[in-house]
Amino acid sequence: GAVVSQHPSWVICKSGTSVKIECRSLDFQATTMFWYRQFPKQSLMLMATSNEGSKATYEQGVEKDKFLINHASLTLSTLTVTSAHPEDSSFYICSARGGGNTEAFFGQGTRLTVV
Amino acid sequence: DQQVKQNSPSLSVQEGRISILNCDYTNSMFDYFLWYKKYPAEGPTFLISISSIKDKNEDGRFTVFLNKSAKHLSLHIVPSQPGDSAVYFCAATPDNYGQNFVFGPGTRLSVLP
Numbered sequence: 001g002a003v004v005s006q007h008p009s010w011v012i013c014k015s016g017t018s019v020k021i022e023c024r025s026l027d028f029q030a031t032t033m034f035w036y037r038q039f040p041k042q043s044l045m046l047m048a049t050s051n052e053g054s055k056a057t058y059e060q061g062v063e064k065d066k067f068l069i070n071h072a073s074l075t076l077s078t079l080t081v082t083s084a085h086p087e088d089s090s091f092y093i094c095s096a097r098g099g100g101n102t103e104a105f106f107g108q109g110t111r112l113t114v115v
Numbered sequence: 116d117q118q119v120k121q122n123s124p125s126l127s128v129q130e131g132r133i134s135i136l137n138c139d140y141t142n143s144m145f146d147y148f149l150w151y152k153k154y155p156a157e158g159p160t161f162l163i164s165i166s167s168i169k170d171k172n173e174d175g176r177f178t179v180f181l182n183k184s185a186k187h188l189s190l191h192i193v194p195s196q197p198g199d200s201a202v203y204f205c206a207a208t209p210d211n212y213g214q215n216f217v218f219g220p221g222t223r224l225s226v227l228p
Contacts, residue, residue, distance in 0.1 A: 006158065043204065043220040044159070093158050103149060104216060106158035
């Protein structure tokens with residue numbers, strides 16, 4: 001299957017700082033990328049959908065100014081958690097769809113811990 | 116309102132036996148269904164999918180069955196192996212390019228040696 005690389009795989013940051021997570025499609029052009037958040041023992045919660053070159057569409061309850069998403073190219077989307085707080089600690093996962101694939105392929109996930 | 120339901124949060128199966136994971140959905144617009152497998156602290160891995168024009172799709176040890184009238188699908192794993200122990204997510208989407216997936220809550224499968 002297609003490869004989606006997410007970086008970093010884990011990050012610890014201080015409260016109040018910002019953290020950027022990258023999601024890259026390595027062997028196909030991802031016209032659509034999705035960002036999910038997973039709380040322990042819960043399902044994946046879609047945060048936002050981004051199409052290359054367009055503003056991201058955020059799900060209800062997700063703060064646009066807190067979770068900045070940029071999908072500037074067909075192979076890269078970034079999620080920036082701004083002014084992180086301990087309650088933002090979670091597992092963030094991206095997925096990418098495109099290149100004629102109906103399936104979405106997922107990155108490895110990023111474990112964010114805010115201290 | 117959960118559009119995709121997986122009513123069994125966990126399932127234990129003996130190695131070599133069949134694992135059956137169930138999924139129900141409520142949105143009649145869903146036209147394409149997928150199963151993902153997820154290990155702790157990793158991203159989900161795509162397993163198998165099925166379009167609504169089919170009622171069965173098979174790939175090796177994995178078979179997905181779709182009953183569109185009942186809005187029900189199931190994933191069969193046979194024979195089950197200890198390495199299959201993971202959380203399995205059912206996902207659904209309208210068969211439109213670029214639409215997001217709606218995930219079920221997941222079923223934790225434990226395959227006992």
